[in-house]
Amino acid sequence: MAAGLAQAATPPGQETTAATSARQPSHQGVTGAFAANDDLRRRLRRIDRLREAKALALTLPALLFLIVALIAPLVFFMSRAADNADLTDHLPRTSQAMAGWDGDGLPPEDIQRILVDELSGIAGTPGLAVLARRLNYQEPGYRSLIQKTANGLRAGGSGTAAERLTAIDARWAEPSIWQTLRQESGRWTSFFMLAAIDLKKDTAGAIASAPPERAIYQRVFARTFIASLSVTLICLVLGYATAYALLRLRTGLGRIALLVILISLWTSLLVRTLAWIIILQKNGVLNSALMGAGIVDEPVQFIRTWFAVILAMVHLLLPLMILPILAVMRGIPPSYMRAAQSLGAAPFRAFWSVYLPLTYPGIGAGVVLVATTSLGFFITPELLGGPEHQMISYFVAFFTNMSVNWGLASALGVWLFVITIAMFAGVAKGFGIARIKP
Structure with a gap:
């Protein structure tokens, strides 16, 4: 009763400390809950990092092999497009002196004397051949000029450096060779990148x-x-039509057709190209059939034409278009088309508005595979085409193996790489980058 009187005597708007503590949550309890949540988040992050570390450890050998066998050689080869070590390593003092020359007329006597000393020093060494070949890329005829000059300087002579040089070859009295040395006096050069697109x-x-x-x-x-x-x-x-047809074949027949496509993909590219040579040559299967049917009176020239090159490339690359499109089509429920038609869409409208956009991921993947692979084709145009049908990969191989001009070969490769990336970016933008992600 006393407690009741005391509670009744409490002024309005005020409460006892005991009542307030009973109704409000404990400050220590809230702090403990937040601490428990932070600890749980830290443990979850630790578990995620451990899982990622284990996954990285499993893929580390493959990643190292990829870096050593592919990425590192690719970076080294592409760096040769701007590498000018052949000139700066064999004419270091001349390159340094040329960097301070204004390029007007002929260089002063002291610069010409430095060139005379360095050419005399490398005469008869392998470095002279490397230097002469590098300058010959700039202008045909410089190989013989450099070798003749170095050998002549090695034999001795009198007079100023300019007199000794012009006595060996009158071209040293022309500003062009000196302008070339001045332009290429740096450690890096843009010559090959410009030459690869017909600029200088x-x-x-x-x-x-x-x-x-x-x-x-x-x-x-x-x-x-x-x-x-x-x-x-x-x-x-x-490829789209074939994938659409394969999806609607009976299970057994569809598997057989898919197996035929896979066998074509697994067969060697060289073997399939040689098969087209047998089919398309003047005494081949196609000409024999045309002449036997009376369609033509004499063999038609198929080899060494764009028709043969494009036909063989389509045959070789068609499975790369069919398979990704077919994989995406199999994941599209047939009920989507039925639902669109039940809402009043005509079959073509339902296909164009519903089915086709759902296959964009497969189309994007197939386009990227076919386009990027066809950009680097070498064997098929070489065997089925003529000189006017050779693609850029032929010239990369030629400058790498035949003329040993690694600078121009790598520059062509860099531009081809840029075109490939640009094509991939265009496909990604057209079909949505998120849709063609693996």
């Missing part, structure tokens, strides 16, 4: 077009891109 630097250092007789690579790049685009479009049409 003039005597003033401005970028200009290469002479018409040496300007071929822009046409080769255009030819390569057009051939890749044509093959990709043909494979897209045929």
Whole structure:
């Protein structure tokens, strides 16, 4: 009763300390709950990091092999597109002196004397051949000039450096050779990257077009891109129709058809290309059939034409388009089309608005596979085409193995790599980058 009187005597709006503590949560309890949640989050993050570390450890051998066998050689090869070590390593003092020359007329006597000393020093060594070959890339005829000059200087002579040089070859009295040495005096050069797209630097250092007789690579790049685009479009049409038909075949027949496609993919590219040579040559299967049917009176020239090159490339790359599209089509429920038609859409409208967008991931993957692979085709155009059908990979192989011009070969490879990345970016933008992610 006393407690009741005391509670009744409490003024309005005020409560006892005991009552307030009973109704409000404990500050220590809230702090403990937050601490428990933080501890749980830390443990979960630790578990996730441990899981990622285990996954990385499992893939580390493959990653190291990829770096050693693919990425490192690729970076080294591509770096040769800007490497100028052949000149700066064999003419270090001349390159340093040339960097401080203004390039007007002929260089002063002290710079010419440095060149005389360095050419005399490397005469008769393998370095002279390397230097002469490197300068010959700049201008045909410089190989013989450098070798003759070095051998002549080694034999001795009198007079100033300019007199000794011009006595051996009158071209040393022309500014062009000195301008070349000045432009290439740095450790890195843009010569190969410009030459790979038919450009060069003039005597003033401005970028200009290469002479018409040496300007071929822009046409080769255009030819390569057009051939890749044509093959990709043909494979897209045929591959989509084939995948759509395979999906609607009976199980047994569909498996047999898929096996035929896989066998074609597993067969060697060289073997399939040689098979097309047998089919398309003048005495081959196709000409024999045409002449036997009375369609033609004499053999038709199929080999060494774009028809043969494109036909063989489509045959070789078509499975790379069919398989990703078929894989995506199998994951699309048939009820989507039925639902669209039940809502009033015509079959073509339902296909165009519902079914086709759902297959974009497969189309994007197939286009990337076919387009990027066809950009680097070498064997098929080499065997089925003529000189006017060779793509950029032929010139990369030629400069790598035959003329040993690694700078130009790597520059062509860099530009081809840029085109490939640009094509991939275009496909990713057209179909949505999220849709073609693995």
